[in-house]
Amino acid sequence: MADQLPQTIRDALQKRALEALDHWPVQAHEPLLMKYRENAVFRITLEDGKFAALRLHRPGYHDETSLRSELQFMAALKLGGLDVxxxxxxxxxxxxxxxxxxxxxxxxHADVVSWIDGVPLGQSGMPLSQSANTQADIFxxxxxxxxxxHELADAWETPEHFRRPAWDAEGLLGEKPLWGRFWDCPGLPPQSIAVLSTLRDELRQALTAISPGDLDYGLIHADLVRENIFxxxxxSKxxxxxxxxxxxxxxxxxxxTTLLKNRNEPAYPAIEKALISGYRSRRVFSDAALASLPLFMVLRNLTYIGWLAERAEIPGAAERLSHYVAESLEMARKLNKAA
Known part of the structure; x- marks a missing residue:
C-alpha cells in the first residue's frame, strides 16, 4: 500500500521520519517506507548497523498509555522466547x-522496534506460493x-496502568465496536444496513449462548493475518x-483471524487442521471451542466493514467494502445452515 501513495505524501512522511530519528542513534541514511496502514513503518539502520523499524503512529488511534502497553507486551513476549x-x-x-x-x-507518537529478518507468509488476495505440504507444516x-x-500472556503480570483494547462481545458487536459500526457506517446502502443490523442481533445472541468455560480469554495479537506472520x-520458523x-x-x-483469508486456498482443510493441531500441541483447545470457530470467522470478517468505512482514502475502498458485506452475509448464511 505504501507504493500507491502520491509522491507528495511520501515526501512529507519521509521528512516526518527524519524528524523522529533525531531521537535515536542511527546511521545517516534515508529511512525506507515499507508500510502505510494504521502506521507509517520505515526500515532504518541503527548505529550498530542493525536494521530496525520506525513506526509513526496514526494520530488519534491509540493514546500514549495504550502505545506504551503494546511495547511492554511485546517486550514480555520477546523475553519469553517468542520471535517478535x-x-x-x-x-x-x-x-x-x-x-x-x-x-x-x-x-x-513514534517508536522504534527491532527488525524481524524474514518474509511475510503471503499477501491477502493472492494465492499462497508454498506447496500444500509446506503450507501444512507452516500453519x-x-x-x-x-x-x-497465549501461554506467555497468561503467565505475565501486566504492569500498572497497562491498557489495551478489548476484543470482547462489546468490542465486536456493541454500540461502539473497536473497528466501527459495521451495520451502520458510511458507504452502505439501506438494504445492507437492514440486513447487517439483523445479523448483528443474531450474532450477539449466538455469542451469549456459548458457555463462558468454552471460550478462553486473555491477551491476544488480534491481527495475525498473512502479512503479520513472517x-x-x-x-523453517x-x-x-x-x-x-x-x-x-x-x-x-x-x-x-489467521484462517479467514485462507478459506479459498485449495489446501484449506489441511491448513485449518494443521493450525489447530499446532495449537493443541502446546495448549488445550477443546472441541466445544472449535465448534465456535465458524462464528468467530464471521465476526472477524465483519470487522473489516467498519474498518474500511472509516478509511475511504484507501485505494479501492468502496469495492472492498461491498465485497466484505457480501462475503460476511454468505458466511452467515452457511453458519445458520450448519446450526
Missing part, C-alpha cells in the same frame, strides 16, 4: 516519543507459536509482527 519485535530505546532511554504538530501533521508452526504467545531462518491491535480478547479470535 521488541522496543529499541531512544538516546535518552525512552521507548516512545511525541512529535509536535506542524503544518502537515498533528501531534503523533502447524503458526498454531504452536500462537499457543506459546517466515524466518529459510522459512515463524515470527509475529505488528501488535498494533493487540489487546484482551477471545483466543479463538486469533485462530479465526
Amino acid at each position: 519485535p521488541s522496543p529499541v530505546p531512544t538516546s535518552n532511554e525512552q521507548s516512545l516519543i511525541l512529535l509536535p504538530a506542524n503544518k502537515l501533521f498533528p501531534e503523533q 502447524f508452526r503458526i498454531g504452536h507459536g500462537m499457543a506459546i504467545m 517466515l524466518t531462518e529459510n522459512e 515463524v515470527a509475529f509482527i505488528d501488535f498494533d491491535d493487540a489487546g484482551h480478547g477471545f483466543r479463538l479470535f486469533d485462530l479465526a
